Amino acid sequence: MNDIQIRPATSADFDAMWNIFSAHVDAGETYPFEPETTREAVQAYWFGQGVTSRVAALGERVLGMYRVVPNQLGRGRHVANASYMVSPSAQGAGVGRMLGEHSLLEARGQGYLAMQFNYVVSTNTAAVMLWKKLGFSIVGTLPKAFRHKRLGYVDAYVMYQLLQDPDHWPTADE
Structure with a gap:
């Protein structure tokens, strides 16, 4: 784990x-x-x-990745959104946690005040547990919003965390 580096993704990756x-x-179990x-x-x-x-x-071996973007435009731009994927061969080794922790630092460094996950599949228990450990709360449930390849329709969660x-926070007009 100590040799794993998190760095900017490049076209070579x-x-x-x-x-x-x-x-x-x-x-067909975690992404729409x-x-x-x-x-x-x-x-x-x-x-x-x-x-x-x-x-x-x-x-040179990519084990996983994340992306951070504004969750909304304009007046909602202070909230980040992120997506994560870990190689099936690297799952269970702590790569997801490393990516999650790094993305929170990245989002704070970019000035985001909160982070929101719009669509965490409820049956992805490893992800739900990780996000809770990293300080996220389930703030909403989208009933039967995801069509799981094996289980049929399952819930998806909206998860949220204040970063500051x-x-x-700056005033709304700053």
Whole structure:
């Protein structure tokens, strides 16, 4: 674990990122993307304008990735949104936790005041438990919002965390 580096994602990482993405989408258990999602769409998702993408790498081997973007435009831009994927071969090794912790630091460093996950699949218990350990709360349940490949329709959660004490937030017009 000590040799794993989290660094900016580059175009040279994209093939590995595509493979991780494809494994998750093909499993049909954690992400709403369809298997027909194109490489171009995935590249735009991870490398588009305004996207901060990072990878966890052991040498040249990409173990996982995250992206941070504003959750909303304009007056909602102070809340970050993030997405994470860990290679199936690296799951259970703490890579997700490393990515989660790093993304919270990244979001704070970019000036975000909170972070919101819009769509955490309820049956993804490892992710739900990790996000709770990292300070997120379930603030909403979307009943039967995700079509799980094996289990059928399952709930999805909206999870939220304040990144700074609201008493120290800038005024709304700053």
